[in-house]
Amino acid sequence: MNGSTGARDDGRDRGLPRQDATRAPIASTGGGTAGRPSGDPVLEVEDLRVSFGTRRGRAEVVNGVTYDLHPGETVALVGESGSGKSVSSLALLGLLPTPPARVEGSIRLEGQQLVGASDDALRNVRGNDIAMIFQDPMTSLNPVMPIGRQVTEGMRLHLGLSAKEARDRAVDLLTRVGIPSPEKRLEDYPHQFSGGMRQRVMIAIGLACDPTVLIADEPTTALDVTIQAQIVELVQQLQADTGTAVLWITHDLGVVAGLADRVMVMYAGRIVEEAPVDALYDDPRHPYTRGLLASLPVLGETTDEGLESIPGLPPDPVAMPPGCPFWPRCTVRDDPRCEHEAPPLLEVGPGHRAATFYAEAMAELPSPVRDAGVETP
Ligand SMILES: Nc1ncnc2c1ncn2[C@@H]1O[C@H](COP(=O)(O)OP(=O)(O)O)[C@@H](O)[C@H]1O
Ligand code: SF4
Numbered sequence: 001m002n003g004s005t006g007a008r009d010d011g012r013d014r015g016l017p018r019q020d021a022t023r024a025p026i027a028s029t030g031g032g033t034a035g036r037p038s039g040d041p042v043l044e045v046e047d048l049r050v051s052f053g054t055r056r057g058r059a060e061v062v063n064g065v066t067y068d069l070h071p072g073e074t075v076a077l078v079g080e081s082g083s084g085k086s087v088s089s090l091a092l093l094g095l096l097p098t099p100p101a102r103v104e105g106s107i108r109l110e111g112q113q114l115v116g117a118s119d120d121a122l123r124n125v126r127g128n129d130i131a132m133i134f135q136d137p138m139t140s141l142n143p144v145m146p147i148g149r150q151v152t153e154g155m156r157l158h159l160g161l162s163a164k165e166a167r168d169r170a171v172d173l174l175t176r177v178g179i180p181s182p183e184k185r186l187e188d189y190p191h192q193f194s195g196g197m198r199q200r201v202m203i204a205i206g207l208a209c210d211p212t213v214l215i216a217d218e219p220t221t222a223l224d225v226t227i228q229a230q231i232v233e234l235v236q237q238l239q240a241d242t243g244t245a246v247l248w249i250t251h252d253l254g255v256v257a258g259l260a261d262r263v264m265v266m267y268a269g270r271i272v273e274e275a276p277v278d279a280l281y282d283d284p285r286h287p288y289t290r291g292l293l294a295s296l297p298v299l300g301e302t303t304d305e306g307l308e309s310i311p312g313l314p315p316d317p318v319a320m321p322p323g324c325p326f327w328p329r330c331t332v333r334d335d336p337r338c339e340h341e342a343p344p345l346l347e348v349g350p351g352h353r354a355a356t357f358y359a360e361a362m363a364e365l366p367s368p369v370r371d372a373g374v375e376t377p
């Protein structure tokens with residue numbers, strides 16, 4: 001590793017572009033820096049809205065999110081804690097209790113509408129077509145069930161494998177995710193594995209049914225940086241074999257350069273900027289993205305001193321402001337519309353969208369990453 005601090009989660013939106021987390025040759029559909037991938041998307045999310053009934057009123061947590069995922073690509077969903085990353089993803093799996101949640105809009109998985117789908121249909125989608133890896137495997141692994149059964153359960157249910165076939169596949173998957181002596185470990189319980197090994201078991205479960213879409217919700221945040229890099233690489237290798245589309249959720253903009261083709265920046269339940277990863281670093285158009293990039297530590301620096309973080313807090317989801325949600329924290333908000341009108345997410349370049357009235361003017365500014373000497377992979 002490069003020895004810099006700030007790569008671990010310190011609770012703030014800071015990160016470290018890593019030179020060692022090189023991008024594996026994934027089966028991309030041609031996204032990269034050239035623009036949006038071609039071909040049919042496997043997942044089409046359109047105007048997704050999620051709100052919760054609370055004692056204080058309706059909390060508007062996801063506010064009109066639209067995006068596509070294509071086979072074999074990795075898209076990073078980045079934003080501060082509380083910006084709606086997990087809720088918008090749990091909605092894809094039908095995992096939000098309704099009520100208190102209300103889910104509106106459209107989520108189509110290979111053409112199948114998931115919003116309003118029956119419990120049976122959603123159960124079939126979960127683990128089979130869309131799998132999710134969570135940050136803390138201890139909360140999603142069953143502590144009283146041997147891991148072998150946890151890995152094979154979905155395959156037996158969704159793929160109809162026999163006990164022997166499922167066991168063989170479990171051993172193969174556990175080998176591929178780097179669990180030593182997997183045959184012997186099938187009978188072990190989650191607490192008998194280290195944190196990194198548990199996360200590998202979670203990945204094996206996530207990939208057990210060759211999902212069309214894998215959602216990785218901050219799966220490496222709690223892990224040592226070396227293990228983080230190994231897990232990123234592992235998912236990329238497996239993805240190259242299977243063509244799975246990956247939605248990689250993180251609060252850390254510094255890690256996405258090494259793992260994603262495209263980045264979506266989320267703020268107050270909206271995508272405020274979306275771009276191929278290089279364009280986002282070179283030519284950020286939303287003041288929030290610039291703020292996040294300016295707060296990344298420079299490679300080789302050993303202290304956090306001098307980093308700019310974004311002052312202020314995101315808006316209260318129970319009292320969303322009528323105008324731009326970033327307005328209270330924005331330092332360039334001199335357009336008269338900012339306070340009263342929500343800026344639409346508009347195309348500003350190939351595959352590059354930004355929701356700010358300032359997108360044109362931002363193009364004139366130097367990149368806070370390139371010009372500060374922060375290197376990206
Ligand atoms: N059941 C719930 N009821 C009310 N608010 C909720 C509920 N679940 C999540 N939220 C709110 O939704 C917002 C987004 O949460 P989340 O998606 O977990 O954020 P992120 O994953 O980006 O850190 C937060 O403000 C959180 O408090
Ligand atoms: S629309 Fe206005 S307030 Fe919002 S980010 Fe752009 S400049 Fe700032």
Ligand SMILES: [Mg+2]
Pocket residue numbers: 085086087217
């Ligand atoms: Mg989350």
